[in-house]
Amino acid sequence: MSEVLDALLPLVGRLCGSIALDAGPDAAQEALIAVMRDLRGLRDPERLVPWARRIAAREAIRHARRARAEPRAEGALAELPAPGDPALASDVRRVLEALAPEQRAILVLRDLEGLGEAEAAAELGIALGTAKSRLHRARAAFRARWSS
Amino acid sequence: MSAWPEASVDAVARLRALAAGLPHVFLAECVLDAPFERVWEIVGDLERGVPRFETSVRSARITAREGERLRLETRHPLGPRARFEVLLRPGLCVMRARFADVGMAAAPEPEGGRTRLAHYEGTRLLGRLAWPLLRRNIAADFAALRRLL
Numbered sequence A: 001m002s003e004v005l006d007a008l009l010p011l012v013g014r015l016c017g018s019i020a021l022d023a024g025p026d027a028a029q030e031a032l033i034a035v036m037r038d039l040r041g042l043r044d045p046e047r048l049v050p051w052a053r054r055i056a057a058r059e060a061i062r063h064a065r066r067a068r069a070e071p072r073a074e075g076a077l078a079e080l081p082a083p084g085d086p087a088l089a090s091d092v093r094r095v096l097e098a099l100a101p102e103q104r105a106i107l108v109l110r111d112l113e114g115l116g117e118a119e120a121a122a123e124l125g126i127a128l129g130t131a132k133s134r135l136h137r138a139r140a141a142f143r144a145r146w147s148s
Numbered sequence B: 001m002s003a004w005p006e007a008s009v010d011a012v013a014r015l016r017a018l019a020a021g022l023p024h025v026f027l028a029e030c031v032l033d034a035p036f037e038r039v040w041e042i043v044g045d046l047e048r049g050v051p052r053f054e055t056s057v058r059s060a061r062i063t064a065r066e067g068e069r070l071r072l073e074t075r076h077p078l079g080p081r082a083r084f085e086v087l088l089r090p091g092l093c094v095m096r097a098r099f100a101d102v103g104m105a106a107a108p109e110p111e112g113g114r115t116r117l118a119h120y121e122g123t124r125l126l127g128r129l130a131w132p133l134l135r136r137n138i139a140a141d142f143a144a145l146r147r148l149l
Helices: A002-041 A045-067 A086-097 A101-112 A117-124 A128-146 B011-020 B036-043 B127-148
Strands: B025-032 B059-066 B069-075 B081-089 B092-096 B100-108 B115-123
Touching: A002 A045, A002 A086, A002 A101, A002 B011, A045 A101, A045 A117, A086 A128, A101 A117, A101 A128, A117 A128, B011 B025, B011 B092, B011 B100, B011 B115, B025 B100, B025 B127, B036 B100, B036 B115, B036 B127, B081 B100, B115 B127
Parallel strands: none
Antiparallel strands: B025 B115, B059 B069, B069 B081, B081 B092, B092 B100, B100 B115
């Protein structure tokens, strides 16, 4: 049990931190509780990571929605920052704060976690077309804020 | 370190998640009027600290140690022994025996100088039937620990 928890902590922390921001610790805790509670029902161990990722992303969105109103933003194209540069952390956070929780979720799943369009849509429980348009708007909003 | 925000999960939150996966354990929490280091000095000392406040442990002996993994043999005040596989790291102690689970976690409270302590106990033989007894035991553990601090 504790091995499973240790293995999932970085993933859940990343998703909940980037999507739920200030509500990230609460979202991460509830996601981990849901994962551990329902772990026995998971028949295929290969599905553990995608299953936990889906729970964490949805829990993060739920907490982010509850925590604050959703700003909307559109913008122009620019490069996304790469993970691994600590100097960028406060800037990334500032930009993410301007996005809606749903936009943060699709952006994190696609550009941070590296999921494909179909997989990210499935994990968020939305149609592929919705995922595409939401990602387009999220990237545009992110880039506009990033370059402002 | 990533430039993307990461949510921190402290030891108490980890213990709550572990307890969620063990339906037979009873979890309780308290806030102690002492800093984390002082609390963990006692709670994390399995041989000398734990028997001073844990009502179901008269004595404890570490029989093997490899990094944060330990084997611990405890003796109940009424006589029975239990052999636990233990994960021990700062702020977190998770113990598993054949029929019993015990967990303890501590994390500093935001206001400083105080510590949140979470503690679960459970027996796989009795499941939730043992909860009233475990509730009393853990309350007694917390009271004993407060007296030590």
